[in-house]
Amino acid sequence: MRNKINGSLTIVGAGPGDPELITLKAIRAVEQADVILYDALVNPVILTHNNLGKHYFVGKRKGEHSFKQSEINTMLVDFVLEGKNVVRLKGGDVSVFARAAEEITHAERFGISAKLIPGISSFTGIAAAHRIPLTRRCMYESIWITTGYTCDGKPSEDIAHAAQSSATVVILMGMTHLEEIISIFKKYKPAEYPIGIVQNGTLPNEKWVTGTLQNIVKRVKDEGISNPATIFVGSAVEDKTALWKIQKEIQHA
Ligand SMILES: C[S@@+](CC[C@H](N)C(=O)[O-])C[C@H]1O[C@@H](n2cnc3c(N)ncnc32)[C@H](O)[C@@H]1O
CATH class of the missing domain: 3.40.1010.10 (Tetrapyrrole methylase, N-terminal domain)
Known part of the structure; x- marks a missing residue:
């Protein structure tokens, strides 16, 4: 006993x-x-x-x-x-x-x-803080959360499946393989498909960048974005309620 x-x-x-x-x-x-x-x-x-x-x-x-x-x-x-x-x-x-x-x-x-x-996951916390509607009635019907770094050190095979869906795709631990991840998305989505990346989300040293499949790798390098970061891919990133979209509109007004 x-x-x-x-x-x-x-x-x-x-x-x-x-x-x-x-x-x-x-x-x-x-x-x-x-x-x-x-x-x-x-x-x-x-x-x-x-x-x-x-x-x-x-x-x-x-x-x-x-x-x-x-x-x-x-x-x-x-x-x-x-x-x-x-x-x-x-x-x-x-x-x-x-x-x-x-x-x-x-x-x-x-x-x-x-x-x-339970705790607030980084992806929901960051999405809410940036006013990204991961789901929105009649617009974005699902969320797909996957890892960019599996136990064998490679991006998940699910990334290719996710890229073929209409889900808002969220990738954690994806920065090491960012270029590979983007090239997978490019096989299935247009070059202008939106993507946003947030480092140190919800913290005072937070950094973020938005762009498209075409220009995000360069933008990440230019802005010096690295781990820990969460990658959001899909139309929800460019939703009109998203904070960075509003900030961009103010800058260009
Ligand atoms: C091992 S996972 C842990 C995830 C955690 N259990 C969660 O629910 O958020 C670590 C990854 O979560 C993401 N992450 C965690 N905190 C973050 C933050 N403050 N800003 C951006 N990404 C974060 C990054 O992708 C990081 O590489």
């Missing part, structure tokens, strides 16, 4: 970047944690809600040791078995390219049942 587990594991979505774009439930979990393991895309301001616990950075930063997923899994379980209330804090939402499933599965092997607290 297993010993009683006194600790707990809560996997928490920290939102897209702005430290106020987080749920009340997430803040309560952070406040009560004995231990917090957090990623690079978590705004450190959120950690100030926790004065008593220990905080471990387990994300990837240039020039620093980056933790393997297996090491993170082990740390989570070890802390819970020591009786600690552990919060695993992740950028955005816990169900969108967050590797929460691996952590849940590993914890379950030790009889630990993780609780999940």
